[in-house]
Amino acid sequence: MKKKVLAALLTGTMLISATACSSGTRAESTRVYYEPSETQGEMDAYVEYESTTVAAENGENFNTEEYNIIKENGFVDVAQSPLSTFAADVDTGSYCNLRRMINGGWDLKNVASSIRTEEMVNYFDYKVENTDKIFSVQYSVGDCPWNPGNKLLVLTMQANSEINVPNEGNNYVFLIDTSGSMDSDDKLPLVRKSFKLLAGTLTSNDRVSVVTYAGSAATLLEGSNDYKEICKAIDSVTASGGTNGSGGITAAYKCAEKNFIKNGNNRVIIASDGDMNLGITSQSGLVDLIKEKKETGVFLTTLGFGTGNYSDANMESIADAGNGNYFYIDSIDEAERVLCEKLKQTTVTVAKDVKFQVEFNPAEVASYRQIGYENRQMSARDFNDDKKDGGEIGAGAQVTVCYELILKGSSNDTGSGLKYQDTELNDKAKSGELCTVAVRYKAPTSDESTKLEYPLKDNGISSREDFNFICGIIEASMLIRNSEYKGNATFDSAYQLAKSGTDNNKYREEFCTLLTKLGADF
Numbered sequence: 001m002k003k004k005v006l007a008a009l010l011t012g013t014m015l016i017s018a019t020a021c022s023s024g025t026r027a028e029s030t031r032v033y034y035e036p037s038e039t040q041g042e043m044d045a046y047v048e049y050e051s052t053t054v055a056a057e058n059g060e061n062f063n064t065e066e067y068n069i070i071k072e073n074g075f076v077d078v079a080q081s082p083l084s085t086f087a088a089d090v091d092t093g094s095y096c097n098l099r100r101m102i103n104g105g106w107d108l109k110n111v112a113s114s115i116r117t118e119e120m121v122n123y124f125d126y127k128v129e130n131t132d133k134i135f136s137v138q139y140s141v142g143d144c145p146w147n148p149g150n151k152l153l154v155l156t157m158q159a160n161s162e163i164n165v166p167n168e169g170n171n172y173v174f175l176i177d178t179s180g181s182m183d184s185d186d187k188l189p190l191v192r193k194s195f196k197l198l199a200g201t202l203t204s205n206d207r208v209s210v211v212t213y214a215g216s217a218a219t220l221l222e223g224s225n226d227y228k229e230i231c232k233a234i235d236s237v238t239a240s241g242g243t244n245g246s247g248g249i250t251a252a253y254k255c256a257e258k259n260f261i262k263n264g265n266n267r268v269i270i271a272s273d274g275d276m277n278l279g280i281t282s283q284s285g286l287v288d289l290i291k292e293k294k295e296t297g298v299f300l301t302t303l304g305f306g307t308g309n310y311s312d313a314n315m316e317s318i319a320d321a322g323n324g325n326y327f328y329i330d331s332i333d334e335a336e337r338v339l340c341e342k343l344k345q346t347t348v349t350v351a352k353d354v355k356f357q358v359e360f361n362p363a364e365v366a367s368y369r370q371i372g373y374e375n376r377q378m379s380a381r382d383f384n385d386d387k388k389d390g391g392e393i394g395a396g397a398q399v400t401v402c403y404e405l406i407l408k409g410s411s412n413d414t415g416s417g418l419k420y421q422d423t424e425l426n427d428k429a430k431s432g433e434l435c436t437v438a439v440r441y442k443a444p445t446s447d448e449s450t451k452l453e454y455p456l457k458d459n460g461i462s463s464r465e466d467f468n469f470i471c472g473i474i475e476a477s478m479l480i481r482n483s484e485y486k487g488n489a490t491f492d493s494a495y496q497l498a499k500s501g502t503d504n505n506k507y508r509e510e511f512c513t514l515l516t517k518l519g520a521d522f
Contacts, residue, residue, distance in 0.1 A: 065311065068317070082361075083360075085378045087390040091122070091325055091327070096334055097312055098115060113481060117474060121470055124505075125398065127463045127466055131160070140460070141456075159351060160350065160396075163395060167265055169265070171206070171223075172198070173256045177191075179214045182239040187305045191303075192234050194332070195271070197340055203225075217252075249289060265299070267299045269300075269302075274313070299323045302325070353391075358436070365408060386447065471497045472499075475491075495516065
């Protein structure tokens with residue numbers, strides 16, 4: 001615990017500690033430190049980090065899971081800040097982790113502020129009409145269910161799954177955390193099964209290395225495409241000792257560089273509970289290490305496992321820092337979904353450093369609130385700066401973005417209150433467009449970006465099932481977080497919206513089942 005307190009002091013962490021009593025009650029103390037971050041416009045915002053130690057229900061075991069606090073986006077006046085700028089994010093870890101906690105009967109109030117709404121939305125697939133361009137776009141504008149009088153803009157962008165991206169083979173490094181904390185059924189045994197699933201998809205052009213880390217790092221296999229040999233190396237790992245995550249990361253990238261495939265998919269895949277207590281242990285230190293390593297051209301995937309000491313904060317942060325994707329694996333079914341069914345979307349990068357900038361039309365929109373993407377915000381000037389990182393999108397992957405809008409002249413439009421902002425509208429402002437979505441991206445092997453633009457009008461709802469289902473997700477997320485913007489949202493409403501949009505999809509049906517476990521009285 002002392003190391004985590006020190007990390008809090010050095011990196012700007014919010015540390016919440018709880019002590020177990022025989023009755024299972026909690027006594028909490030809080031220290032808060034703030035670290036400023038760049039944001040859009042003139043808004044004041046902070047990135048806050050949280051490390052939690054929560055008593056288990058039986059009052060004997062301790063929970064030391066770690067989560068970054070998310071400070072929710074608020075409404076922004078278009079007259080003052082018409083640009084909303086952020087990096088793409090296709091991670092889904094927050095949803096799967098939440099599913100684990102709901103199924104485990106957790107009191108979600110302990111982690112409510114860590115829920116990342118965009119990862120809940122992006123877990124699911126939506127209808128998009130494919131084009132032959134690198135991105136296809138589908139969007140809807142409909143009434144906002146929880147705030148009558150407001151509108152909801154839902155936009156889904158899908159990367160072309162058939163785009164010709166050179167891929168001479170996959171160079172994977174399976175980086176496995178074998179520390180003592182991984183010795184439970186939902187950790188190392190599930191890791192073994194998961195990596196065997198991925199190994200079963202390999203071809204003769206692919207190669208796999210297996211690196212482990214506990215107190216120190218060890219390379220068990222290097223550059224093999226022999227399935228039996230790979231499985232033998234995976235089966236040999238056992239859990240014991242401390243957790244030198246930084247040592248393992250360094251060894252894995254070294255191995256990936258040694259076996260680098262030109263015009264191939266070179267990737268380190270980390271499987272861990274994220275709890276690192278040796279070497280570099282602070283979140284900021286790990287992020288700096290990953291930022292350095294990503295310059296090698298090796299991409300990153302993080303797979304989170306386990307409960308009790310899980311560090312969502314570390315796993316999500318290093319994925320964002322390393323041209324990577326973050327997933328949480330709570331079952332072998334989820335492992336198969338991520339590593340087999342969606343393998344191309346998660347490993348074959350078709351666009352890197354993807355950034356969005358939405359310019360709202362002041363003639364149509366009075367104010368807006370972006371739902372989610374709080375820790376992916378960028379300053380407006382960074383959009384055109386190719387040195388500033390964005391997110392990575394794989395072949396066929398989708399990014400869904402949502403905004404709650406207060407339209408100009410609506411009953412909720414209170415005006416900007418500014419004296420000199422009302423000017424004569426130009427022809428473009430009179431076009432009826434709500435906004436223009438600009439996207440910048442780089443080809444996988446390029447250092448120069450390309451810009452695309454998509455003007456959006458209020459053309460209604462393109463898919464009622466998708467729109468309703470996404471509304472259900474957002475309502476549930478706001479209720480879990482006890483959002484100040486939840487308006488009339490209830491779990492009953494969230495369920496009805498989501499249920500009407502399940503479209504006979506098993507994953508959407510599962511989400512509806514989770515909502516019944518939360519109950520309307522949460």
